Amino acid sequence: MAFSPFRFRRFSTRLLALVLGLLFATLAVTYLLVSHANLSNALAHSEANLRVGARIYDDAIRRQIAYLTRTAGLMTGDYAIRQVLQAEHPDIRTLSSALQSYTQRVGAPVIAFFDTEGQLLANSDAEMENENVGPFRYLIDRASKADQPEDSGISYLNGKLHVLVVVPLYAPYPNIAGWFGLAFPIDHAFAQKIKDTTGIEVTFASRRGVQATTLSAPDSGIVSQLVARGPGQAGGQVSIVELSDDRYVTLFKPEDLLGEDPVTVVLERPLKAELAAAHELEQRLLYISLVALAVATLLALGLARGVSDPVRRLAGHTKLIAGGDYVTRLQLDRADELGHLADSINAMSTGLAERDQVRDLLDKNVSPEVAAQLMRDGATLGGEEREVTILFADLRGFTTLSERLAPPELLALLNRYLDRMSAEIERHGGVIDKFIGDAIMALFGAPVAQGDSAGRALAAARGMEAALAGLNAELAAEGRPPLAIGVGINTARVVAGNIGSHRRLNYSVIGDGVNVAARLQALTRTPEYRTNIITSAATLAAAGPGAFATRPLGAVNVKGRVGAVEIHAVE
Template sequence: MIPRLHSFGAKLLLLFVLVVAAAQFATWFIVARANHAQARDLIERDLQAAATAFARVVEDRNALLAAGAATVARDPVFISLIAGEQDAATIASMLRSFQLRMAADVALAVGLDGRLLASTHPAAPADEIVRQLVERADQDPSPNPTANGYGYIDGVLYSLVVAPARGPDILAWLVLGFRIDPPFAQRLKEQTSGIDLTFVDDRHHVLATTLAEPAARAVAAASPAAPDRVRELPIGDETALVLTRLLDGGATRHASLALQYSLDEKLRPARATERTLLVVASGSLLVAMLLSRGFARRLSRPIEQLAAHTRVIAAGDYETPLTLRRSDELGRLAEAFRTMTTGLAERDRVRDLLDKNVSPEVATQLLREGAALGGEEREVTILFADLRGFTTLSENLAPRELLTLLNRYLERMSAEIERHGGVIDKFIGDAIMALFGAPVTQSDAASRAIAAALAMEGALAGLNRELGAEGRPPLAIGIGINTARVVAGNIGSHRRLNYSVIGDGVNVAARLQSLTRHPEHATNIIASAATLAAAGAPAGIAPRPLGRVTVKGRAEPVEIFAISPLSGVEV
């Protein structure tokens, strides 16, 4: 399943997977972030609303209690108790009636001096709280002065309201309060779309809560001193947003209300969507993988086919057809491939023909450099070989036999020339013109030419032995060799070109060949001094100076040498 990475399909697959995965992950990330932000926003709004609702509930309840307190405080018996000897136990027992009437959780009677007269609670509240409440009520200029606030009694938090007991002057104050306890917290929670409430005292103890105990303790422990901002708080495995509001308990001890909602709970539906999104993403990733695999195969298979066919072509097989038919770019590539194959086959055929018509070296140079009508001046050793007495021979033989004999002779001579690195420039009837050092430069062109000439002599001796056996007369040869700077290049028209050399040196070589006919020279091979100089001191030959001869069309006489092998040296 895991493809090798150096294959095209694997790269395409990787690219597809990366792109799709990146897109899907980005989508998931953006959605998750938006969900998170929205959940935070919703919770913050709910928390603020709950804080307001709590304040409103307490306010309303305080207002009710204050009205009730003002009413019950007018009870004549109560007034007379207050106005009388202020029997604390009796007042306390009567306060219990008031507490019942108002469904309050505590009732207190407080003297004008702020001193507690009686209470329905066995534990007395801190004098400070009562005194402050009464002081604040006393500052209220209305006919029904009232005040409210939070206070602790025996470690329990109460919301307290004050009303005057009048007779008709204010004789004392009646304080009623309700407890901030778990049932109260529970009721508030029911009014506030599931927000949890925890009342915390100034010592970070839980007063009342709707949470389970460990969570409530965590909230209480993290309860800040001066809060008004929504904070994140880890509770157990979850994260909650907490808004804390201070409940003013006067100067002595404050309390706070921590409102909270689990961020994880709010995010739960969003998380479900995110999970679905993840599943969809994985699915599309899988589909993308399969698609890209299929696509890559469709793409790589023809490429492999082309590659295989390239090997077929490289092996020289132009006949096996490429069976790739497509309408796309690959199809066009295959078509180009076919065209190329045809071109290659054509070129090979041309090369073949060239080889037969020109020397292989010339063919190679032609193919490499093109058949340009260029030219260059270079030093070349030119060898001319001619059959002596060919004219007489041609009179005695039938044309077919003559040609057969001639070709036999030329074949042997050509072989020797080529064996020595010479290039047949042309056959002129029974004559051969060969080049050494062109078109391919050879540093030892001159000595190669001399060696070739001696070898040709040897080869002819061999041929003459064969002819003798056939009852034919032997053949004789004359070879002229000259080394000169000539112009080399493709000579001819655009239609037909010949690689050849032209110049004075060519004529000299031809002349030297014809000089071998002179019996006084007594040699088959004549080379110019230039050739011998170029060859240096070739081993195995014995140049015999023949003096200077004047060559037609050339002012300066040419020094010539007869070339023959050293006696005893086989060439």
């Protein structure tokens, strides 16, 4: 499998990654959603606030106009001013100083007096001349034409933004004897007053630049540039403006001036202030998330350990089983799937132990190869024809020996002999087919086909001779007479399979070739042959020429067989 970052060597890591990944994703999405909702909420709230601020501003202007109008109305009825004007040639300086007194009385910094033609007669501000009181004259003209009792508006006076009011002096009502003009500056103090009431930053800006602001100089410069960029910013739309310290939700509110380009009232609220409460919520959400992650980590680790520990024990236990320990039982004490698995493994151990026992018994009764084939293919009646080398070995003079020895000693000696012979046969890949008293029938090439089964059989026979020599040396040391064997080997096509009844089966071979091998073994007793091992030409041919030193013994007739068999002594 290709390398993947999501392959984990440990189940606990995988579980941890899964739980934390899911939880983190959920929390992150929640956090983002909340954050987004907070931002939209803050924007909506800011906009609502700014609209209220705009109304408060409008109201402030309206109140200012109402106040100036009302106080100007009182002023026009003042006795002293009438005294001043009563003179045939009213003294302008006295009138000016009286207006100056009024500015203090009224709180309007600019008060001017105009004649019925709109000519400036006197002014509280010495710097103000006929030329720069245009907005007042504009208002007087408009009020006169519309036959209004008073008029008001916003415009520049001496280059500065003012709220302007004109009120007639009646002598008596409705005869107009002159006009009072009162002006109130829209300056930083005014902007600050709006800010004090609303908490909103206020800037008055036009093409002429910043008229008044509560912002710092660089910030108001940014706002002024936005306003100067054109009427696109106007129209009462809310947008976000990046100022030096924060992003501001900004409302551009155009304000018409008397005969001038409009001024834009820019109302702003820092987004940060609006988000403060939301920020706290987000902070808390973050803490809760971290705690949840920590708790989830601990739980996942605990859960993973609860799974991986028993899995590790299961793995260890299966190693024991692989090593052949079917006795030890695994105790998990769990009711879940792992508990069931442990029970199953224990049951498997029991099954394996039983099977092992069966196999063990089988091994002792049949050759390991036959046992393996039985285990694999099952014990079925059947057969196949195949080429097999059959070896018969017989203990010579066993009958006389049996008469001399007590039965236990006889059996012990026989078993000792058979054990040595069997070992040699198996060492050379042969399979003990059966013991027939003191005789041994062995197969080479069945049940498992082997290459060179003939050669192996011959080698086994020579090995058996050598093994018997060793055994005879031991027997001599024990003071017993030596043993002698005769071995017959033949290679032939025979029928191999399980032979017997349904209750009892033996794997064996049957056929003419088997009889020939038995017959060859019998021929070793013939003294003229002077050999312990006789084999057929078929075996030698199968073993290949020159592999063994042999001596031809001629052809013999075998009982029940048509034609002679050529036989050889193996030296």
